[in-house]
Amino acid sequence: MKVLIIGGTGLISTPITQMLIDRGDEVTLFNRGQRTARMAHFSGHVRELRGDRRAFGIFEAQVREAGMFDCVIDMIGFHPDEVESAVRAFRGRCGQYIFCSTVDVYARPSFHHPYREGGPLHALSDYGREKIACERILMEAHDDRAFPVTLLRPAHTYDDTGIIHHSLGRSTALLDRIRRGRPVIVHGDGQSLWVAAHAIDVAGGFVGAIGNTRAYGRGYHLPGEEWLTWDGYHRVIADVLGVTLPELVHIPTDLLARLAPGRSGVCEVNFQYPNIFDVSAAREDLGYRYTVPVARGFRRIVAHLEATGGITDSDAEPYYDQIIDAWRDHTQAMIDRFAPMGL
Incomplete structure (x- = not known):
């Protein structure tokens, strides 16, 4: 499959990229090229597009010129204007758009636990509120047949070089x-x-969503269990x-x-x-596993x-x-x- 990852060298997207390379997909990464060590690791195995997605006109021209994609995975969409730009760029030009959202979109406190997909969205943080706005724009695009959309909502995710969170921040x-x-x-x-979930497990959920028609028009949790x-x-x-x-x-x-x-x-x-979040849908539809x-x-x-x-x-x-x-x-x-x- 031809897969474009907007990002591709971050916490979750690095193992996604490696998994796709390992299974033989044709992978393109769009990013600013600032994580040189990780880009060097992928050199020769991926196509690289350098740029700033917030330079909307240039970004849209670059990805249009890059051709059609079976799947676009957006790992760094944080603001509504960014996904509006993506809708313009990929309308009719990709087989699926996977958006990395967050469990922080949900209302807190909740009267019911665990959280389930479809629960009320009412974020307390600016980060969560921006992600809600992004989700809504993309689902409107899905309903408008711009491209099929899948929303994936990780919770706290870490890797082997990560930080252990605590009540006074991130200090080791x-x-x-x-x-x-x-x-x-x-x-x-x-x-x-x-x-908390390791990035390798969360990445597996993303890969399980690629080209998966059961995931079109739906959102899934990818948290620890x-x-x-x-x-x-x-x-x-x-x-x-x-x-x-x-x-x-x-x-x-x-x-x-x-x-x-x-x-x-x-x-x-x-x-x-x-x-705490119900993961039964991700386990059934995406093959998500907490390992x-x-x-x-x-x-x-x-x-x-x-x-x-x-x-x-x-x-x-x-x-x-x-x-x-x-x-x-x-x-x-x-x-x-x-x-x-x-x-």
Whole structure:
């Protein structure tokens, strides 16, 4: 098959590209060519188109000149004007358009879990709202017979060189804290549910959608299938590091998001809600399979970080312990204030 990937060297699209090469497809990558190492790895195996998709007129001319495609996979469509440009460029010129969306399109909180395709869309983040707008434009194009559309919605996705998310951002100092037995901050009561999937599994879902007529006009979830509480998530990390889980300090999500909005704001719009998704449709129609358990995937991340010196010394982040100290002090002050009332 002739497949064009808009992107092609990112977290999910790199293994997609490799899978398509391995099965003998004719692959074209459109990107800015900034990830030179990955492009060098694919050199000789893919056709390369260099450009900026946001230069809409030039982009549309480039892909028209590149010819017809059996499938276009859009991995980097984040804004409505970008997919509007894609509709102009590929109308009648591709056999299928696969769009990488996100589970962040769904309404939070939800009254029903797990999330199922077709659930109400009402994103809390700008990222999610933009993806909703993109989805709607593409489904209108599908209904207008511009090309068949498939929407794929990954959740948290990582690879062997990735980052382990936590309540105070993405710093790898979390690993040092756990290894040294230092207390770890967890948003809320630590009982909201989270999933994570390795990019190799998510990529398999994308490849399973290519040329798959059952997927035309539909959306699918491509998340992890281990439903972990955030407390359980940290226990997995401790197990991977071979240490006992240190004390988990639970701080209300709304407070944490105000104390450290740049690091913990995502907890308020995402992490505090159950992030669990039904994958039965993707398993049945796309052959989606979850094969890399979180513990195995995180072990690979830790191995990579250790090999590259990528674990930050937790001493370099004094604010972390300062937040814990402030929380403990104010909690004790409240206890002392109300204790005489015998409540």
